[in-house]
Amino acid sequence: MQHTLSPWARRWVALVAVPLAALACRDAQFDATVRRALLCEECVEGQVAALVAYGDMAVPRMVNELRGPSQADVLQHQRLVAAEWQAIRVRRTQLDSAHLASDSTAVATRASAALVTSYQKQVLYVLYRIGTPKAKLAIRAAFAADSAVAGTILKPAARAMADSLRRL
Amino acid sequence: MVARAAVLVLAACSLDACSCTDSQAPPPPPPDPSTVAVLVVPSRVSVSFDPAAATGSRDVSFTLQVMTRDADGNALEPDAGSVTWTVPAGVIVVGDGTIATLKVAETVPMPFTVLAKVNGIATVGSAKIERSTGTGGDVVFGEHASGSLAAVLLTSGATSTSPCEESATAFVWRGDLPNLRTAAASAGCRDDAMLLWSGASAAQLHPAGWTVNTDRLNAMTGTAPFVPAPAAKRLTLTPKFFIGVSDWLCHQAVEIPDCDLAHEQQWARETAVEELQLAQTIFERNRVGVELVYDPTLVVDKTELASVHNCDAAIQWALSPPAQVAHGDVAVLWLDDLDAVGGGPARAVTCGRATSDGALVLGDDRKLILISSPDQWITSVLVHELGHALGLTEPGYGHTDGVGLQISGFGRHNVMAETDNLVFPRMHFTLGQVYRMNADTRSLLQAAGLRPAGGVDCGCNPLATKSCPALGRDIAPLERTVTWTGTCSTP
Numbered sequence: 001m002q003h004t005l006s007p008w009a010r011r012w013v014a015l016v017a018v019p020l021a022a023l024a025c026r027d028a029q030f031d032a033t034v035r036r037a038l039l040c041e042e043c044v045e046g047q048v049a050a051l052v053a054y055g056d057m058a059v060p061r062m063v064n065e066l067r068g069p070s071q072a073d074v075l076q077h078q079r080l081v082a083a084e085w086q087a088i089r090v091r092r093t094q095l096d097s098a099h100l101a102s103d104s105t106a107v108a109t110r111a112s113a114a115l116v117t118s119y120q121k122q123v124l125y126v127l128y129r130i131g132t133p134k135a136k137l138a139i140r141a142a143f144a145a146d147s148a149v150a151g152t153i154l155k156p157a158a159r160a161m162a163d164s165l166r167r168l
Numbered sequence: 169m170v171a172r173a174a175v176l177v178l179a180a181c182s183l184d185a186c187s188c189t190d191s192q193a194p195p196p197p198p199p200d201p202s203t204v205a206v207l208v209v210p211s212r213v214s215v216s217f218d219p220a221a222a223t224g225s226r227d228v229s230f231t232l233q234v235m236t237r238d239a240d241g242n243a244l245e246p247d248a249g250s251v252t253w254t255v256p257a258g259v260i261v262v263g264d265g266t267i268a269t270l271k272v273a274e275t276v277p278m279p280f281t282v283l284a285k286v287n288g289i290a291t292v293g294s295a296k297i298e299r300s301t302g303t304g305g306d307v308v309f310g311e312h313a314s315g316s317l318a319a320v321l322l323t324s325g326a327t328s329t330s331p332c333e334e335s336a337t338a339f340v341w342r343g344d345l346p347n348l349r350t351a352a353a354s355a356g357c358r359d360d361a362m363l364l365w366s367g368a369s370a371a372q373l374h375p376a377g378w379t380v381n382t383d384r385l386n387a388m389t390g391t392a393p394f395v396p397a398p399a400a401k402r403l404t405l406t407p408k409f410f411i412g413v414s415d416w417l418c419h420q421a422v423e424i425p426d427c428d429l430a431h432e433q434q435w436a437r438e439t440a441v442e443e444l445q446l447a448q449t450i451f452e453r454n455r456v457g458v459e460l461v462y463d464p465t466l467v468v469d470k471t472e473l474a475s476v477h478n479c480d481a482a483i484q485w486a487l488s489p490p491a492q493v494a495h496g497d498v499a500v501l502w503l504d505d506l507d508a509v510g511g512g513p514a515r516a517v518t519c520g521r522a523t524s525d526g527a528l529v530l531g532d533d534r535k536l537i538l539i540s541s542p543d544q545w546i547t548s549v550l551v552h553e554l555g556h557a558l559g560l561t562e563p564g565y566g567h568t569d570g571v572g573l574q575i576s577g578f579g580r581h582n583v584m585a586e587t588d589n590l591v592f593p594r595m596h597f598t599l600g601q602v603y604r605m606n607a608d609t610r611s612l613l614q615a616a617g618l619r620p621a622g623g624v625d626c627g628c629n630p631l632a633t634k635s636c637p638a639l640g641r642d643i644a645p646l647e648r649t650v651t652w653t654g655t656c657s658t659p
Binding site: 036039040041042043044045047069073076077080081083084085087088107110111112114115117118121155156157160 | 417439450544586590592593
């Protein structure tokens with residue numbers, strides 16, 4: 001059985017479906033770029049520059065990301081920390097207990113806080129690098145919003161960074 | 169119509185012309201990181217018994233190792249004590265860890281199968297032990313038929329009466345390797361090749377020319393028990409930790425409970441020790457050949473480092489009298505924050521040989537690692553930086569995976585992967601990486617003369633095998649193909 005598209009359908013594909021597909025692809029590419037830039041470790045591979053290149057298009061997303069990684073990422077991160085904890089559990093008793101965290105919960109809590117801190121700082125840095133009036137406004141607004149709720153949005157190091165960047 | 173439109177959108181998105189398939193495309197969904205197989209390496213062992221030995225006392229010993237493979241193709245080592253070996257009557261297993269020595273009496277019917285069960289994993293690994301069909305009294309350990317050459321071998325070390333200074337359980341790889349040091353080997357001594365030590369075991373990368381008969385020296389009947397290397401012979405590295413964090417965060421506009429300098433320093437010390445523990449574990453598991461030592465007296469608070477946020481300032485501090493970082497040292501500075509390096513605020517960095525303006529030079533014989541304390545959301549940061557310090561800097565900064573990097577195909581468990589995924593704990597070095605960490609002239613071990621075998625320039629091409637094994641070469645090779653899209657300025 002042969003399927004043919006009606007003239008209307010062909011026009012629909014040309015005018016709507018293909019652009020939509022392109023948009024979807026671009027969104028996926030953008031998502032990957034955001035992820036690489038915000039979760040890189042040494043960030044020497046151009047991860048941040050690739051995101052900054054989006055300019056003002058990236059600002060709304062960065063504002064959203066200031067809340068921190070997604071809940072799914074946070075949960076996955078906790079599993080990662082648990083796996084690392086498991087790997088060193090045998091050695092744990094051999095070392096200087098005075099310099100060790102008491103349990104895996106303490107380590108996971110600390111690591112989660114560091115993840116959010118690091119993530120927020122990276123977002124702020126991306127906004128700073130974008131450097132447009134819209135991006136600068138986003139930094140100032142983030143600091144103001146955080147101040148309005150007594151610093152419950154931004155982690156302390158991220159808040160300090162926002163405070164510095166908003167003055168530039 | 170809506171459903172059809174959705175199908176069309178998806179179909180269009182799968183076309184090659186779509187940017188979904190270009191090099192900037194997002195990574196595919198991460199595979200299931202759970203273990204999918206248990207490997208026994210080697211999976212086939214051919215043995216024969218010394219005809220010169222008295223009947224009834226003929227037996228052979230050989231070594232088997234258990235590894236696990238995950239869905240991503242990574243070969244990993246299970247935890248010590250988690251392996252249970254099953255062997256037929258007449259076979260004695262020494263050691264219940266991931267590496268076991270099997271002693272087989274001539275009376276044991278062959279072929280037979282050795283099974284290895286790892287706690288928590290449903291599948292069981294196995295190795296086939298068979299009688300050699302070759303001539304002579306050779307004992308062959310290898311994933312190969314009797315009499316043929318092997319790619320990866322496990323062999324026991326020299327005996328207690330051997331003239332070898334260093335010997336122990338070893339991985340022997342017959343590959344396209346040049347001689348690192350062509351010393352005249354004494355009879356029975358295998359010390360003419362590089363030995364990569366890790367606790368009681370070692371990786372030996374032997375030059376071409378290995379034969380089945382060579383192994384006979386180490387495994388034939390009647391030799392004295394195999395002995396581990398004396399502790400004094402092991403290569404150790406004791407990082408110095410300088411805790412340079414301050415209480416600056418405690419003085420921000422928003423009050424932070426329980427925040428003071430002592431609290432910040434304690435936090436940093438705990439994190440530093442956690443990361444060193446993981447580094448020790450990973451070095452051991454992968455037989456890096458370097459024993460990382462934790463010395464609590466070398467964890468020192470340095471409040472003057474509060475103003476240090478980059479390599480320039482760190483090198484200046486390190487080299488100013490009295491010099492804090494001496495020949496052969498690895499110094500780890502735990503800091504409040506790091507400046508942007510290249511693309512963004514770095515969470516950690518290993519300082520190169522020169523500062524950005526070339527004004528100060530830190531020799532390759534000492535290494536500085538800077539860690540941003542508030543950004544330590546993963547414990548494997550230090551071991552990753554130690555990889556850089558030990559020469560894993562080429563290509564693409566030594567990073568092995570991640571979209572957009574120069575080299576890909578390594579598993580995402582690899583220690584040198586960038587941390588743009590939250591799924592895979594970084595736990596693994598390949599044999600090619602371990603080789604470079606010990607042998608490459610970029611490594612601290614060579615630059616500082618800590619490894620006496622003499623270094624080679626492995627170059628930047630990870631696929632080349634002229635001077636060093638390919639970077640992705642491993643004991644149990646990855647199933648994924650290693651690709652490289654970069655170019656070398658110096659081949």
